[in-house]
Amino acid sequence: MEKIAFLGLGHMGEPMARQLLAAGHPLVVWNRTREKTAVLVAEGATAAAGPAEAVREADVVITMLAGPDAVREVGDLVTPVLRPGVHWVEMSTVGPDVVRELAGRVPDGVTLVDAPVMGSTDKAAAGRLGILAGGDAAGVEHILARFGPVTRTGPLGSGAALKLVVNTAVIGGVALVAEAMKLADTLGVAESAAREALAAGPLGGAVARAFATDVHFAGDLAVKDIALATNAVRLPVMEAVAGHFEAAAADPDVGHEDIARAAAHIRTRRDT
Template sequence: MEKISFLGLGHMGAAMARQLLGTGHPLTVWNRTAEKAEPFVAQGATLAASPAEAARDADVVITMLADPAALDAVADTVVPELRPGAYWVEMSTVGPDVVKALAARLGEGVTLVDAPVAGSTDKAAAGQLNVLAGGDVAGVEHVLAHFGTVTRTGPLGSGAALKLVVNAAVLGGVALVAEAMVLADALGIDEDAARTALANGPLRGAVGRAFAEDVHFDTSLAVKDADLAAKSASAALPVMEAVSEQFRRAAADPDIAHADIARAVTHIRHSS
């Protein structure tokens, strides 16, 4: 069984890494805050003191990090440690340009796969994510299948690109629901009546996500994703830019910055 190293145990990363426990793969974990790795060590994983240590001798390195800057910092120490034949599965939301730049840094014989995921922490905990996998996926598809359904998206970078499309639609829908509720509030419409009417229309999924509980999509990361989407298009995306600004204003509140985007919906409603 391949030796797997999982780097990044935030809300999504921790839920995903748990799917690898008990699979027979020797699992090494690393997180910037080491305390978050303690439950994994208690269940048989090995704690690495650094990303370099985690990558050393690994057959598969999986990264689930916050943003391009975090990935770049990890890459500085991981790249020299990857041996020929190893796979690096990049599952963060960083966009296709960052993925291609990372590929250019890798040594001969190291295979990079971009495989961000669609779905929130509830789907991650249930192993029911949609893995959007670009590049030469065949060698790691059986590993990715532990996280959910693997969708092959095309060449390297295509998974990262499709993730931006998916997140742009999700965040745009959630922001639109928030503003629709602002209108409903202004018109004196009962909240339950407004939510039910919206849920019975084409925004059903967005309504569910806007008022979701027990899931987590960090509002500050939503800002990052919306910005990435807006900057990645060759043409202007004025709606996406407006969505980004809505979440940015919400994230300026320290009580909301690292809360789920459902809290941002409340902020939009009450600050409009």
């Protein structure tokens, strides 16, 4: 089986890497905070001291990192040692511009695929994420399928672009539900009645996400995703939503927590 290097063991990366171990792939892992590799090492993975060491013998490299800066930094370290024939699967949420940057830097013979995911930690643990694969994913589609169903989105960068579209809708919907609940609170509508009515309408999915538990999509990462979207095109509604999430992210008790906590922050935030 292919030797895989998995770089980035955050809330999503760790359960995804575990899917590869369960499938029997030889797995080398790296994370900026080395302590996070211990659980996977105990289950059979090998920890690398740095990104370059992790990818040196790999057939497939998977990066699942926090954002564009982290991907660029790791890319600087791994690109010089990638061997011809290697597939690099970039699964972070970074937008198509970063994917195109990477494509301009990978050595000849290395295939870059962008394959961000839909779903949160619960689906990552269950192997039921949605994979949005852009570029020539034929050589790694069987590996991506370990994480969940794969949708081929088109040319390189198209997966990253579609992921921004999806996240924009999710984040915007959660903010709208939070504001609707704030209005309900102000007007004296019972929470249970408001939630039930909203859940029965077109925002049903956003209602479920705004009140979700046992999942994790950090509010500060939502701020990053909004910035990627609004830097691509003028989105006045999302510019307003950004203010909500930036205020939540600035709260040390909320910023790194799931966006459901940000929704609660929006709901109770006093206007200034």
